Amino acid sequence: MRIDGSGTLRASCVLCPNPGPMTLDGTNTWVLREPGSRGVVVVDPGPHDERHLERVARTVQEQGAQVLMALLTHHHGDHSEGARYFSELTGAPVRAVDPELRIGSGGLADGELIVADGLELRVVATPGHTADSVCFHLPADDVILTGDTVLGSGTTVISGDGGLGAYMDSLRRLRELVAVTDARALLPGHGPICTDPLAKLDEYIGHRELRLAQVTEAVRAGAHTPAQIVARVYAGIDDAVVPAAEASVRAQLRYLAGRGDIPPELGDLRAEL
Structure with missing residues:
Protein backbone atom coordinates (compact mmCIF):
# COMPACT_ATOMS: atom_id res chain seq x y z
CA MET A 1 0.00 0.00 0.00
CA ARG A 2 3.00 2.32 0.04
CA ILE A 3 2.62 5.25 -2.34
CA ASP A 4 5.55 5.26 -4.74
CA GLY A 5 7.35 8.56 -5.08
CA SER A 6 6.00 10.19 -1.95
CA GLY A 7 9.02 9.36 0.19
CA THR A 8 6.67 8.46 3.02
CA LEU A 9 7.16 5.45 5.26
CA ARG A 10 4.16 6.10 7.48
CA ALA A 11 1.28 6.83 5.10
CA SER A 12 -0.46 4.42 2.76
CA CYS A 13 -3.70 4.73 0.85
CA VAL A 14 -6.75 2.52 0.43
CA LEU A 15 -8.81 3.87 -2.47
CA CYS A 16 -12.58 3.69 -2.06
CA PRO A 17 -14.38 2.57 -5.25
CA ASN A 18 -16.63 5.63 -5.43
CA PRO A 19 -15.41 7.41 -8.57
CA GLY A 20 -17.36 10.36 -9.94
CA PRO A 21 -17.13 13.93 -11.23
CA MET A 22 -16.61 15.26 -7.70
CA THR A 23 -14.60 12.36 -6.22
CA LEU A 24 -12.23 11.74 -9.17
CA ASP A 25 -11.00 8.12 -8.85
CA GLY A 26 -12.61 7.82 -5.42
CA THR A 27 -11.96 8.82 -1.83
CA ASN A 28 -8.43 8.29 -0.52
CA THR A 29 -8.53 6.68 2.91
CA TRP A 30 -5.14 7.25 4.50
CA VAL A 31 -3.67 4.71 6.93
CA LEU A 32 -0.88 6.11 9.13
CA ARG A 33 1.47 4.03 11.23
CA GLU A 34 4.77 4.68 12.93
CA PRO A 35 7.35 2.09 11.77
CA GLY A 36 7.67 -0.71 14.32
CA SER A 37 4.49 0.21 16.19
CA ARG A 38 1.10 -1.53 16.30
CA GLY A 39 -1.07 1.57 16.52
CA VAL A 40 -2.73 2.94 13.38
CA VAL A 41 -4.50 6.22 12.65
CA VAL A 42 -7.00 6.28 9.78
CA VAL A 43 -7.81 9.59 8.09
CA ASP A 44 -11.17 9.80 6.29
CA PRO A 45 -12.70 6.30 6.42
CA GLY A 46 -14.86 7.34 3.47
CA PRO A 47 -18.51 6.89 2.53
CA HIS A 48 -20.73 4.17 3.94
CA ASP A 49 -19.33 1.50 1.66
CA GLU A 50 -19.14 -1.58 3.86
CA ARG A 51 -16.78 -3.50 1.57
CA HIS A 52 -14.33 -0.59 1.54
CA LEU A 53 -14.50 -0.06 5.29
CA GLU A 54 -14.09 -3.77 5.96
CA ARG A 55 -11.14 -3.84 3.57
CA VAL A 56 -9.43 -1.04 5.50
CA ALA A 57 -10.07 -2.78 8.84
CA ARG A 58 -8.90 -6.13 7.46
CA THR A 59 -5.74 -4.62 6.01
CA VAL A 60 -4.82 -3.18 9.39
CA GLN A 61 -5.60 -6.46 11.14
CA GLU A 62 -3.52 -8.47 8.66
CA GLN A 63 -0.56 -6.25 9.51
CA GLY A 64 -0.92 -7.23 13.16
CA ALA A 65 -1.92 -3.67 13.99
CA GLN A 66 -4.87 -1.92 15.64
CA VAL A 67 -6.76 1.23 14.71
CA LEU A 68 -6.33 3.70 17.58
CA MET A 69 -8.48 6.46 16.10
CA ALA A 70 -10.06 7.80 12.94
CA LEU A 71 -9.73 11.46 11.97
CA LEU A 72 -11.99 13.40 9.60
CA THR A 73 -10.74 16.22 7.40
CA HIS A 74 -14.31 17.59 7.04
CA HIS A 75 -17.96 16.61 7.16
CA HIS A 76 -18.74 15.75 3.54
CA GLY A 77 -20.26 12.29 3.26
CA ASP A 78 -17.66 10.85 0.87
CA HIS A 79 -15.16 11.28 3.72
CA SER A 80 -17.28 10.85 6.84
CA GLU A 81 -20.43 8.78 6.35
CA GLY A 82 -18.58 5.51 6.88
CA ALA A 83 -17.01 6.64 10.15
CA ARG A 84 -19.68 5.17 12.43
CA TYR A 85 -19.58 1.73 10.82
CA PHE A 86 -15.79 1.84 10.80
CA SER A 87 -15.82 2.68 14.50
CA GLU A 88 -18.12 -0.30 15.11
CA LEU A 89 -15.76 -2.56 13.15
CA THR A 90 -12.59 -1.46 14.91
CA GLY A 91 -13.69 -0.03 18.26
CA ALA A 92 -11.78 3.14 17.40
CA PRO A 93 -13.02 6.61 18.37
CA VAL A 94 -13.64 9.21 15.68
CA ARG A 95 -12.33 12.75 16.02
CA ALA A 96 -13.68 15.64 13.98
CA VAL A 97 -14.21 19.38 14.11
CA ASP A 98 -17.96 18.85 13.72
CA PRO A 99 -19.35 17.69 17.10
CA GLU A 100 -22.05 15.61 15.39
CA LEU A 101 -19.40 13.42 13.76
CA ARG A 102 -17.39 12.66 16.88
CA ILE A 103 -17.63 9.17 18.33
CA GLY A 104 -16.19 8.45 21.75
CA SER A 105 -13.68 11.27 21.57
CA GLY A 106 -13.23 15.01 21.28
CA GLY A 107 -12.68 17.55 18.55
CA LEU A 108 -9.68 18.76 16.60
CA ALA A 109 -8.00 22.04 17.57
CA ASP A 110 -5.83 24.11 15.27
CA GLY A 111 -2.18 23.52 16.10
CA GLU A 112 -2.93 20.47 18.24
CA LEU A 113 -0.31 17.72 18.25
CA ILE A 114 -1.89 14.27 18.01
CA VAL A 115 0.33 11.47 19.29
CA ALA A 116 -0.64 7.83 18.69
CA ASP A 117 1.82 5.03 19.50
CA GLY A 118 4.78 7.18 18.45
CA LEU A 119 3.08 8.70 15.41
CA GLU A 120 2.84 12.50 15.52
CA LEU A 121 0.37 14.60 13.52
CA ARG A 122 -0.20 18.34 13.70
CA VAL A 123 -3.71 19.68 13.06
CA VAL A 124 -3.86 22.61 10.62
CA ALA A 125 -7.19 24.43 10.36
CA THR A 126 -7.89 25.16 6.67
CA PRO A 127 -11.49 26.41 6.37
CA GLY A 128 -12.83 27.36 2.97
CA HIS A 129 -13.87 24.20 1.13
CA THR A 130 -16.05 23.76 4.21
CA ALA A 131 -16.09 25.65 7.48
CA ASP A 132 -14.74 22.58 9.32
CA SER A 133 -11.93 21.62 6.93
CA VAL A 134 -8.59 20.65 8.43
CA CYS A 135 -5.32 19.26 7.13
CA PHE A 136 -2.80 17.10 8.99
CA HIS A 137 0.95 17.68 8.91
CA LEU A 138 3.03 14.51 9.29
CA PRO A 139 6.45 16.02 10.05
CA ALA A 140 8.39 12.76 10.25
CA ASP A 141 7.69 12.15 6.55
CA ASP A 142 7.51 15.82 5.50
CA VAL A 143 4.01 15.38 4.07
CA ILE A 144 0.64 17.09 4.56
CA LEU A 145 -2.71 15.33 4.28
CA THR A 146 -4.97 17.89 2.64
CA GLY A 147 -8.46 16.36 2.45
CA ASP A 148 -10.39 18.37 -0.14
CA THR A 149 -8.53 21.63 0.49
CA VAL A 150 -6.03 20.60 -2.21
CA LEU A 151 -6.86 17.79 -4.62
CA GLY A 152 -4.51 15.59 -6.60
CA SER A 153 -5.94 16.95 -9.84
CA GLY A 154 -8.37 19.72 -10.69
CA THR A 155 -9.59 22.25 -8.15
CA THR A 156 -11.90 22.05 -5.19
CA VAL A 157 -15.38 23.49 -4.76
CA ILE A 158 -16.23 26.12 -2.17
CA SER A 159 -19.25 24.74 -0.31
CA GLY A 160 -22.11 26.82 1.01
CA ASP A 161 -20.74 26.72 4.56
CA GLY A 162 -17.23 27.54 3.40
CA GLY A 163 -15.96 30.80 1.97
CA LEU A 164 -13.49 31.99 -0.64
CA GLY A 165 -11.81 34.51 1.65
CA ALA A 166 -11.14 31.79 4.22
CA TYR A 167 -10.06 29.41 1.47
CA MET A 168 -7.51 31.84 0.05
CA ASP A 169 -6.14 32.39 3.55
CA SER A 170 -5.91 28.60 4.00
CA LEU A 171 -4.04 28.15 0.72
CA THR A 181 8.97 22.81 6.68
CA ASP A 182 10.20 21.94 3.17
CA ALA A 183 7.33 19.47 2.87
CA ARG A 184 7.90 16.98 0.09
CA ALA A 185 4.36 15.90 -0.76
CA LEU A 186 0.67 16.65 -0.36
CA LEU A 187 -1.56 13.62 0.22
CA PRO A 188 -5.03 14.63 -0.98
CA GLY A 189 -8.50 13.30 -0.26
CA HIS A 190 -8.97 12.58 -3.99
CA GLY A 191 -6.53 12.00 -6.81
CA PRO A 192 -2.80 11.28 -6.91
CA ILE A 193 -0.26 12.60 -4.46
CA CYS A 194 1.48 15.87 -5.30
CA THR A 195 5.27 15.79 -5.08
CA ASP A 196 5.76 19.50 -5.84
CA PRO A 197 3.71 21.17 -3.10
CA LEU A 198 4.88 24.74 -3.67
CA ALA A 199 4.06 24.59 -7.37
CA LYS A 200 0.66 23.05 -6.63
CA LEU A 201 -0.25 25.73 -4.10
CA ASP A 202 0.98 28.50 -6.38
CA GLU A 203 -1.18 26.98 -9.11
CA TYR A 204 -4.21 26.88 -6.80
CA ILE A 205 -3.77 30.47 -5.66
CA GLY A 206 -3.19 31.69 -9.22
CA HIS A 207 -6.23 29.78 -10.47
CA ARG A 208 -8.49 31.41 -7.89
CA GLU A 209 -7.18 34.86 -8.68
CA LEU A 210 -7.74 34.23 -12.41
CA ARG A 211 -11.30 33.02 -11.78
CA LEU A 212 -12.05 36.13 -9.73
CA ALA A 213 -10.86 38.29 -12.61
CA GLN A 214 -12.97 36.27 -15.08
CA VAL A 215 -16.09 36.50 -12.91
CA THR A 216 -15.59 40.25 -12.48
CA GLU A 217 -15.27 40.67 -16.24
CA ALA A 218 -18.37 38.50 -16.84
CA VAL A 219 -20.42 40.70 -14.49
CA ARG A 220 -19.19 43.84 -16.24
CA ALA A 221 -20.10 42.26 -19.59
CA GLY A 222 -23.71 41.75 -18.50
CA ALA A 223 -23.84 38.31 -16.82
CA HIS A 224 -26.06 39.00 -13.82
CA THR A 225 -26.92 35.51 -12.51
CA PRO A 226 -24.65 32.65 -11.39
CA ALA A 227 -25.97 30.55 -14.30
CA GLN A 228 -25.06 33.26 -16.82
CA ILE A 229 -21.61 33.63 -15.28
CA VAL A 230 -21.01 29.86 -15.41
CA ALA A 231 -22.02 29.85 -19.09
CA ARG A 232 -19.35 32.49 -19.79
CA VAL A 233 -16.54 31.49 -17.45
CA TYR A 234 -16.96 27.69 -17.41
CA ALA A 235 -18.09 27.21 -21.00
CA GLY A 236 -18.06 23.57 -22.10
CA ILE A 237 -17.90 21.92 -18.67
CA ASP A 238 -19.65 18.60 -18.03
CA ASP A 239 -23.32 19.05 -17.09
CA ALA A 240 -22.69 16.94 -13.97
CA VAL A 241 -20.44 19.60 -12.47
CA VAL A 242 -22.53 22.65 -13.38
CA PRO A 243 -24.11 22.81 -9.88
CA ALA A 244 -20.62 22.75 -8.35
CA ALA A 245 -19.51 25.51 -10.71
CA GLU A 246 -22.52 27.62 -9.72
CA ALA A 247 -21.66 27.05 -6.04
CA SER A 248 -18.12 28.25 -6.72
CA VAL A 249 -19.43 31.29 -8.60
CA ARG A 250 -21.66 32.22 -5.66
CA ALA A 251 -18.66 31.94 -3.35
CA GLN A 252 -16.64 34.18 -5.67
CA LEU A 253 -19.45 36.71 -5.90
CA ARG A 254 -19.79 36.83 -2.12
CA TYR A 255 -16.06 37.46 -1.91
CA LEU A 256 -16.20 40.19 -4.55
CA ALA A 257 -19.26 41.79 -2.92
CA GLY A 258 -17.40 41.89 0.37
CA ARG A 259 -14.59 43.77 -1.35
CA GLY A 260 -17.09 46.19 -2.92
CA ASP A 261 -16.47 44.88 -6.45
CA ILE A 262 -20.13 44.05 -7.13
CA PRO A 263 -21.92 47.31 -7.98
CA PRO A 264 -24.78 48.15 -5.58
CA GLU A 265 -27.17 48.61 -8.49
CA LEU A 266 -26.96 44.87 -9.29
CA GLY A 267 -29.45 44.13 -6.55
CA ASP A 268 -30.82 40.98 -8.21
CA LEU A 269 -27.38 39.45 -8.35
CA ARG A 270 -26.65 40.36 -4.74
CA ALA A 271 -29.97 38.80 -3.70
CA GLU A 272 -28.87 35.43 -5.12
CA LEU A 273 -25.83 35.28 -2.86
Whole structure:
Protein backbone atom coordinates (compact mmCIF):
# COMPACT_ATOMS: atom_id res chain seq x y z
CA MET A 1 0.00 0.00 0.00
CA ARG A 2 3.00 2.32 0.04
CA ILE A 3 2.62 5.25 -2.34
CA ASP A 4 5.55 5.26 -4.74
CA GLY A 5 7.35 8.56 -5.08
CA SER A 6 6.00 10.19 -1.95
CA GLY A 7 9.02 9.36 0.19
CA THR A 8 6.67 8.46 3.02
CA LEU A 9 7.16 5.45 5.26
CA ARG A 10 4.16 6.10 7.48
CA ALA A 11 1.28 6.83 5.10
CA SER A 12 -0.46 4.42 2.76
CA CYS A 13 -3.70 4.73 0.85
CA VAL A 14 -6.75 2.52 0.43
CA LEU A 15 -8.81 3.87 -2.47
CA CYS A 16 -12.58 3.69 -2.06
CA PRO A 17 -14.38 2.57 -5.25
CA ASN A 18 -16.63 5.63 -5.43
CA PRO A 19 -15.41 7.41 -8.57
CA GLY A 20 -17.36 10.36 -9.94
CA PRO A 21 -17.13 13.93 -11.23
CA MET A 22 -16.61 15.26 -7.70
CA THR A 23 -14.60 12.36 -6.22
CA LEU A 24 -12.23 11.74 -9.17
CA ASP A 25 -11.00 8.12 -8.85
CA GLY A 26 -12.61 7.82 -5.42
CA THR A 27 -11.96 8.82 -1.83
CA ASN A 28 -8.43 8.29 -0.52
CA THR A 29 -8.53 6.68 2.91
CA TRP A 30 -5.14 7.25 4.50
CA VAL A 31 -3.67 4.71 6.93
CA LEU A 32 -0.88 6.11 9.13
CA ARG A 33 1.47 4.03 11.23
CA GLU A 34 4.77 4.68 12.93
CA PRO A 35 7.35 2.09 11.77
CA GLY A 36 7.67 -0.71 14.32
CA SER A 37 4.49 0.21 16.19
CA ARG A 38 1.10 -1.53 16.30
CA GLY A 39 -1.07 1.57 16.52
CA VAL A 40 -2.73 2.94 13.38
CA VAL A 41 -4.50 6.22 12.65
CA VAL A 42 -7.00 6.28 9.78
CA VAL A 43 -7.81 9.59 8.09
CA ASP A 44 -11.17 9.80 6.29
CA PRO A 45 -12.70 6.30 6.42
CA GLY A 46 -14.86 7.34 3.47
CA PRO A 47 -18.51 6.89 2.53
CA HIS A 48 -20.73 4.17 3.94
CA ASP A 49 -19.33 1.50 1.66
CA GLU A 50 -19.14 -1.58 3.86
CA ARG A 51 -16.78 -3.50 1.57
CA HIS A 52 -14.33 -0.59 1.54
CA LEU A 53 -14.50 -0.06 5.29
CA GLU A 54 -14.09 -3.77 5.96
CA ARG A 55 -11.14 -3.84 3.57
CA VAL A 56 -9.43 -1.04 5.50
CA ALA A 57 -10.07 -2.78 8.84
CA ARG A 58 -8.90 -6.13 7.46
CA THR A 59 -5.74 -4.62 6.01
CA VAL A 60 -4.82 -3.18 9.39
CA GLN A 61 -5.60 -6.46 11.14
CA GLU A 62 -3.52 -8.47 8.66
CA GLN A 63 -0.56 -6.25 9.51
CA GLY A 64 -0.92 -7.23 13.16
CA ALA A 65 -1.92 -3.67 13.99
CA GLN A 66 -4.87 -1.92 15.64
CA VAL A 67 -6.76 1.23 14.71
CA LEU A 68 -6.33 3.70 17.58
CA MET A 69 -8.48 6.46 16.10
CA ALA A 70 -10.06 7.80 12.94
CA LEU A 71 -9.73 11.46 11.97
CA LEU A 72 -11.99 13.40 9.60
CA THR A 73 -10.74 16.22 7.40
CA HIS A 74 -14.31 17.59 7.04
CA HIS A 75 -17.96 16.61 7.16
CA HIS A 76 -18.74 15.75 3.54
CA GLY A 77 -20.26 12.29 3.26
CA ASP A 78 -17.66 10.85 0.87
CA HIS A 79 -15.16 11.28 3.72
CA SER A 80 -17.28 10.85 6.84
CA GLU A 81 -20.43 8.78 6.35
CA GLY A 82 -18.58 5.51 6.88
CA ALA A 83 -17.01 6.64 10.15
CA ARG A 84 -19.68 5.17 12.43
CA TYR A 85 -19.58 1.73 10.82
CA PHE A 86 -15.79 1.84 10.80
CA SER A 87 -15.82 2.68 14.50
CA GLU A 88 -18.12 -0.30 15.11
CA LEU A 89 -15.76 -2.56 13.15
CA THR A 90 -12.59 -1.46 14.91
CA GLY A 91 -13.69 -0.03 18.26
CA ALA A 92 -11.78 3.14 17.40
CA PRO A 93 -13.02 6.61 18.37
CA VAL A 94 -13.64 9.21 15.68
CA ARG A 95 -12.33 12.75 16.02
CA ALA A 96 -13.68 15.64 13.98
CA VAL A 97 -14.21 19.38 14.11
CA ASP A 98 -17.96 18.85 13.72
CA PRO A 99 -19.35 17.69 17.10
CA GLU A 100 -22.05 15.61 15.39
CA LEU A 101 -19.40 13.42 13.76
CA ARG A 102 -17.39 12.66 16.88
CA ILE A 103 -17.63 9.17 18.33
CA GLY A 104 -16.19 8.45 21.75
CA SER A 105 -13.68 11.27 21.57
CA GLY A 106 -13.23 15.01 21.28
CA GLY A 107 -12.68 17.55 18.55
CA LEU A 108 -9.68 18.76 16.60
CA ALA A 109 -8.00 22.04 17.57
CA ASP A 110 -5.83 24.11 15.27
CA GLY A 111 -2.18 23.52 16.10
CA GLU A 112 -2.93 20.47 18.24
CA LEU A 113 -0.31 17.72 18.25
CA ILE A 114 -1.89 14.27 18.01
CA VAL A 115 0.33 11.47 19.29
CA ALA A 116 -0.64 7.83 18.69
CA ASP A 117 1.82 5.03 19.50
CA GLY A 118 4.78 7.18 18.45
CA LEU A 119 3.08 8.70 15.41
CA GLU A 120 2.84 12.50 15.52
CA LEU A 121 0.37 14.60 13.52
CA ARG A 122 -0.20 18.34 13.70
CA VAL A 123 -3.71 19.68 13.06
CA VAL A 124 -3.86 22.61 10.62
CA ALA A 125 -7.19 24.43 10.36
CA THR A 126 -7.89 25.16 6.67
CA PRO A 127 -11.49 26.41 6.37
CA GLY A 128 -12.83 27.36 2.97
CA HIS A 129 -13.87 24.20 1.13
CA THR A 130 -16.05 23.76 4.21
CA ALA A 131 -16.09 25.65 7.48
CA ASP A 132 -14.74 22.58 9.32
CA SER A 133 -11.93 21.62 6.93
CA VAL A 134 -8.59 20.65 8.43
CA CYS A 135 -5.32 19.26 7.13
CA PHE A 136 -2.80 17.10 8.99
CA HIS A 137 0.95 17.68 8.91
CA LEU A 138 3.03 14.51 9.29
CA PRO A 139 6.45 16.02 10.05
CA ALA A 140 8.39 12.76 10.25
CA ASP A 141 7.69 12.15 6.55
CA ASP A 142 7.51 15.82 5.50
CA VAL A 143 4.01 15.38 4.07
CA ILE A 144 0.64 17.09 4.56
CA LEU A 145 -2.71 15.33 4.28
CA THR A 146 -4.97 17.89 2.64
CA GLY A 147 -8.46 16.36 2.45
CA ASP A 148 -10.39 18.37 -0.14
CA THR A 149 -8.53 21.63 0.49
CA VAL A 150 -6.03 20.60 -2.21
CA LEU A 151 -6.86 17.79 -4.62
CA GLY A 152 -4.51 15.59 -6.60
CA SER A 153 -5.94 16.95 -9.84
CA GLY A 154 -8.37 19.72 -10.69
CA THR A 155 -9.59 22.25 -8.15
CA THR A 156 -11.90 22.05 -5.19
CA VAL A 157 -15.38 23.49 -4.76
CA ILE A 158 -16.23 26.12 -2.17
CA SER A 159 -19.25 24.74 -0.31
CA GLY A 160 -22.11 26.82 1.01
CA ASP A 161 -20.74 26.72 4.56
CA GLY A 162 -17.23 27.54 3.40
CA GLY A 163 -15.96 30.80 1.97
CA LEU A 164 -13.49 31.99 -0.64
CA GLY A 165 -11.81 34.51 1.65
CA ALA A 166 -11.14 31.79 4.22
CA TYR A 167 -10.06 29.41 1.47
CA MET A 168 -7.51 31.84 0.05
CA ASP A 169 -6.14 32.39 3.55
CA SER A 170 -5.91 28.60 4.00
CA LEU A 171 -4.04 28.15 0.72
CA ARG A 172 -1.55 30.83 1.71
CA ARG A 173 -1.17 29.27 5.14
CA LEU A 174 -0.44 25.88 3.58
CA ARG A 175 2.05 27.47 1.21
CA GLU A 176 3.85 29.07 4.13
CA LEU A 177 3.85 25.74 6.01
CA VAL A 178 5.31 23.95 2.99
CA ALA A 179 8.00 26.61 2.59
CA VAL A 180 8.96 26.59 6.27
CA THR A 181 8.97 22.81 6.68
CA ASP A 182 10.20 21.94 3.17
CA ALA A 183 7.33 19.47 2.87
CA ARG A 184 7.90 16.98 0.09
CA ALA A 185 4.36 15.90 -0.76
CA LEU A 186 0.67 16.65 -0.36
CA LEU A 187 -1.56 13.62 0.22
CA PRO A 188 -5.03 14.63 -0.98
CA GLY A 189 -8.50 13.30 -0.26
CA HIS A 190 -8.97 12.58 -3.99
CA GLY A 191 -6.53 12.00 -6.81
CA PRO A 192 -2.80 11.28 -6.91
CA ILE A 193 -0.26 12.60 -4.46
CA CYS A 194 1.48 15.87 -5.30
CA THR A 195 5.27 15.79 -5.08
CA ASP A 196 5.76 19.50 -5.84
CA PRO A 197 3.71 21.17 -3.10
CA LEU A 198 4.88 24.74 -3.67
CA ALA A 199 4.06 24.59 -7.37
CA LYS A 200 0.66 23.05 -6.63
CA LEU A 201 -0.25 25.73 -4.10
CA ASP A 202 0.98 28.50 -6.38
CA GLU A 203 -1.18 26.98 -9.11
CA TYR A 204 -4.21 26.88 -6.80
CA ILE A 205 -3.77 30.47 -5.66
CA GLY A 206 -3.19 31.69 -9.22
CA HIS A 207 -6.23 29.78 -10.47
CA ARG A 208 -8.49 31.41 -7.89
CA GLU A 209 -7.18 34.86 -8.68
CA LEU A 210 -7.74 34.23 -12.41
CA ARG A 211 -11.30 33.02 -11.78
CA LEU A 212 -12.05 36.13 -9.73
CA ALA A 213 -10.86 38.29 -12.61
CA GLN A 214 -12.97 36.27 -15.08
CA VAL A 215 -16.09 36.50 -12.91
CA THR A 216 -15.59 40.25 -12.48
CA GLU A 217 -15.27 40.67 -16.24
CA ALA A 218 -18.37 38.50 -16.84
CA VAL A 219 -20.42 40.70 -14.49
CA ARG A 220 -19.19 43.84 -16.24
CA ALA A 221 -20.10 42.26 -19.59
CA GLY A 222 -23.71 41.75 -18.50
CA ALA A 223 -23.84 38.31 -16.82
CA HIS A 224 -26.06 39.00 -13.82
CA THR A 225 -26.92 35.51 -12.51
CA PRO A 226 -24.65 32.65 -11.39
CA ALA A 227 -25.97 30.55 -14.30
CA GLN A 228 -25.06 33.26 -16.82
CA ILE A 229 -21.61 33.63 -15.28
CA VAL A 230 -21.01 29.86 -15.41
CA ALA A 231 -22.02 29.85 -19.09
CA ARG A 232 -19.35 32.49 -19.79
CA VAL A 233 -16.54 31.49 -17.45
CA TYR A 234 -16.96 27.69 -17.41
CA ALA A 235 -18.09 27.21 -21.00
CA GLY A 236 -18.06 23.57 -22.10
CA ILE A 237 -17.90 21.92 -18.67
CA ASP A 238 -19.65 18.60 -18.03
CA ASP A 239 -23.32 19.05 -17.09
CA ALA A 240 -22.69 16.94 -13.97
CA VAL A 241 -20.44 19.60 -12.47
CA VAL A 242 -22.53 22.65 -13.38
CA PRO A 243 -24.11 22.81 -9.88
CA ALA A 244 -20.62 22.75 -8.35
CA ALA A 245 -19.51 25.51 -10.71
CA GLU A 246 -22.52 27.62 -9.72
CA ALA A 247 -21.66 27.05 -6.04
CA SER A 248 -18.12 28.25 -6.72
CA VAL A 249 -19.43 31.29 -8.60
CA ARG A 250 -21.66 32.22 -5.66
CA ALA A 251 -18.66 31.94 -3.35
CA GLN A 252 -16.64 34.18 -5.67
CA LEU A 253 -19.45 36.71 -5.90
CA ARG A 254 -19.79 36.83 -2.12
CA TYR A 255 -16.06 37.46 -1.91
CA LEU A 256 -16.20 40.19 -4.55
CA ALA A 257 -19.26 41.79 -2.92
CA GLY A 258 -17.40 41.89 0.37
CA ARG A 259 -14.59 43.77 -1.35
CA GLY A 260 -17.09 46.19 -2.92
CA ASP A 261 -16.47 44.88 -6.45
CA ILE A 262 -20.13 44.05 -7.13
CA PRO A 263 -21.92 47.31 -7.98
CA PRO A 264 -24.78 48.15 -5.58
CA GLU A 265 -27.17 48.61 -8.49
CA LEU A 266 -26.96 44.87 -9.29
CA GLY A 267 -29.45 44.13 -6.55
CA ASP A 268 -30.82 40.98 -8.21
CA LEU A 269 -27.38 39.45 -8.35
CA ARG A 270 -26.65 40.36 -4.74
CA ALA A 271 -29.97 38.80 -3.70
CA GLU A 272 -28.87 35.43 -5.12
CA LEU A 273 -25.83 35.28 -2.86
